[in-house]
Amino acid sequence: MEGILFLISLILGGSAVAGSVKVVNQGNEALVERLGSFDKKLEPGLNFVVPFIDRIVYRETIREKVLDIPPQQCITRDNVKIVVDAVVYWRIVDMEKAYYKVENLQAAMVNLVMTQIRAEMGKLELDETFTARSEVNELLLRDLDVATDPWGVKVTRVELRDILPSQEVQQSMELQMSAERRKRAAILTSEGERESAVNSARGKAEAQVLEAEARQKAVVLEAEAQQKALVLKAQAERQQQVLKAQAIAESADIIAQKIKTSPGAQQALEILLALGYLDMGATIGKSDSSKVMFMDPRTIPATLEGIRSIVSDVPTDHPILDNQISPGNNNRLG
Numbered sequence: 001m002e003g004i005l006f007l008i009s010l011i012l013g014g015s016a017v018a019g020s021v022k023v024v025n026q027g028n029e030a031l032v033e034r035l036g037s038f039d040k041k042l043e044p045g046l047n048f049v050v051p052f053i054d055r056i057v058y059r060e061t062i063r064e065k066v067l068d069i070p071p072q073q074c075i076t077r078d079n080v081k082i083v084v085d086a087v088v089y090w091r092i093v094d095m096e097k098a099y100y101k102v103e104n105l106q107a108a109m110v111n112l113v114m115t116q117i118r119a120e121m122g123k124l125e126l127d128e129t130f131t132a133r134s135e136v137n138e139l140l141l142r143d144l145d146v147a148t149d150p151w152g153v154k155v156t157r158v159e160l161r162d163i164l165p166s167q168e169v170q171q172s173m174e175l176q177m178s179a180e181r182r183k184r185a186a187i188l189t190s191e192g193e194r195e196s197a198v199n200s201a202r203g204k205a206e207a208q209v210l211e212a213e214a215r216q217k218a219v220v221l222e223a224e225a226q227q228k229a230l231v232l233k234a235q236a237e238r239q240q241q242v243l244k245a246q247a248i249a250e251s252a253d254i255i256a257q258k259i260k261t262s263p264g265a266q267q268a269l270e271i272l273l274a275l276g277y278l279d280m281g282a283t284i285g286k287s288d289s290s291k292v293m294f295m296d297p298r299t300i301p302a303t304l305e306g307i308r309s310i311v312s313d314v315p316t317d318h319p320i321l322d323n324q325i326s327p328g329n330n331n332r333l334g
Contacts, residue, residue, distance in 0.1 A: 020048050020049055020050065020051045021046065021047075021048060022042060022046075022047045022048070022049055022056065023045070023046055023047070024042045024043065024044045024045060024047060024059075025044060026044045027044065027061050027062060027063045028044060028059060028060065028061050028062065029041055029042065029043065029044070029059070029060065029061075029062055029095045030042040030047075030056050030058065030059040030060075030095075031056065031057050031058040031059075031095055031096060031099055032049055032054050032055065032056055032057070033054070033055050033057045034050070034053055034054050034055075035053060038096065038100070039054060041095055041096065042056070057099070058095065058099040060092060060095060060098065060099075061092075062091060062092050062093070062095070063091060064089055064090065064091040064156060065089070065090060065091060066087055066088070066089055067087065067088040067089075067090060067106065067109055067110065067113070068085075068087055069085055069086040069087065069088060069110060069113050069114060069117070070085060070110075071083045071084065071085040071162070071164075072084060072085070072114050072117070072118070074117065074118050074121035074122065075121070075122060076121055076122065076124055076125055076126050076129060077122060077123060077124055077125050078125045078126055080125075080126045080165060080166075080169055081165070081166050081169070082121065082126070082129065082163055082164060082165050082166070082169075083162070083163075083164045083165075083166075084117055084121060084160060084162065084163050084164075085160075085161050085162050086113065086117060086140075086158060086159060086160050086161055087158075087159050087161055088109065088113055088144070088155060088157070088158050089155070089156045089157040089158075090109065090148070090153055090154065090155045090156060091153070091154055091156065092105075092152055092153060092154075093152055093153065093154045094152030095152065096152065097150065097151055097152030098151055098152040098153060101150055101151050101152065102151050105151060105153070108151070109148065109153070112144065112147055112148065113140070113144060113158070116140050116143050116144060116147075117140065117160075120136050120139055120140060121136075124136070126165065126169070129163050130163065133160055133163070136160060137158050137159055137160060140158040140160075141155060141157065141158045144158060
């Protein structure tokens with residue numbers, strides 16, 4: 001009998017020792033109640049509790065978790081029905097509050113998120129729900145973080161996953177987008193035609209301007225060329241006259257010297273003057289504005305006599321004679 005009692009005592013003692021040892025995994029925490037009231041929180045690792053008096057009432061992870069919000073119907077500010085679902089990332093930061101402040105933490109989180117989504121969607125029109133998704137996410141995160149703080153919960157991220165209008169609204173939106181695309185295509189086509197017409201007119205105007213400038217430059221260059229040609233012609237004629245005058249002066253010097261040294265040079269001078277007279281008549285005859293000039297061959301000797309008398313009346317200090325003919329010289333003209 002004593003052996004049986006000892007065995008029972010040994011078994012009870014072993015079970016009590018085994019029950020007093022509690023191991024908590026990394027990333028988890030546990031709450032312990034003693035005689036129905038909260039006593040302590042067990043950290044990850046090896047922990048000891050009082051058998052038959054302490055009891056673990058709540059064991060949960062403190063790692064971040066994902067809460068899947070089921071699709072729900074919302075009504076926008078412009079009375080359009082849409083279906084919205086979301087995902088919420090959260091974690092427990094205070095295990096005691098998460099257990100004692102709310103009865104069903106996950107259900108409370110789901111209902112709170114759904115209520116906040118309906119409230120935010122009701123503030124927006126249908127078009128804004130697609131363009132302002134990031135702003136809605138930030139608003140939901142801020143509101144949920146404040147609302148779940150008494151529960152010992154930290155909401156780290158909220159993402160609206162799908163926003164789906166009703167089938168009728170989707171068909172209307174597709175028709176609207178088709179009309180918008182056609183409108184944009186028509187606008188782009190008209191703008192392209194307008195730009196093409198503007199560019200064509202601008203090109204023609206620029207071509208006309210360039211053509212006018214080219215004609216103006218051509219006229220200016222032609223006038224400058226004509227002016228240069230006239231200047232060069234005048235310079236050439238002037239040079240020719242200078243050379244001719246120099247030649248006449250040199251000829252006069254030579255003739256004067258010949259008259260002084262040769263007695264028969266006077267008759268030669270008369271012949272040269274007569275030939276010059278005849279050449280002048282030929283030149284006049286070749287001119288475009290020439291006139292008919294009649295000359296009696298019998299008057300040529302008289303003309304020569306007149307020229308000789310003119311030459312004989314030239315003073316002895318005339319530049320042509322250069323003082324080559326003296327008053328007493330027998331070779332004096334006339």
